[in-house]
Amino acid sequence: MSNYWPLLVYALAIFALIALMLGLSHTLGQKRRDPATHEPYESGIVPVGDAHLRISVGYYLVAIMFVIFDLEAVYLFAWAISVREAGLPGFIEASIFIGILLVGLIYVWRLGALDWGPNTATVKTDNSNNR
Template sequence: MSADLVQASNLWPFIAYIVAIFAVIAIMLAIPRFLARPRPGRATGEPFESGIVPVGDIHVRLTVRFYPVAIFFVIFDLEAVFILAWAVAFREAGWLGYIEMLVFIGILLAALVYLWRIGALDWRTERQKLQDARLKI
């Protein structure tokens, strides 16, 4: 048996998994189309959240300061997935993998310190910063 044939025979579970994923996605998208009938009612166009009808304007403007913090959270949370994968393959990675992960974590810490130093993680408004500066004097 040649090496290419052995490699191809080891690949079929992955291909079956991908086909199963696409089949489940197709089924999940098709079922509501056949079962659900659009029935517009009196409250179809009204805003509704958690069983409470909102009072006042429903359009709330969020400050831009929340978005960078959310993006930083997603980025650093994604890095935790890489560290978890490394921890699973710790023995196979050996010392070289350990050193590479130390460099990776060092870069993450440097990025976090940089974000902290430039004030990207500070949610306070300019007025709150001025009040804190006055209290320190």
């Protein structure tokens, strides 16, 4: 039991700090209540306009690809830390992993999912009226 006293002191210090912050917030905080105070996500600021925005599918596609390749970096970082212990089999597995992701990236690139601007190949200019 004598080994746990630092943990007990730490827990008590955390609870005291939380109680102090909540008490100061309640004491020093704003007392005024506006009708917009209880609206979600506004925190007392009167909302202006509509909250429903139309965002293109390309934005979500890039976000999903970011998450995928961000996770790739996490896995490769873990492999890079243990590269000596993994040896040649670990290198081969990491190469296969990178190869699969590279094939997926090329596939997505060929589909045009990375193109944000207008497709210049399909934009036609009509020069017949300029004579």
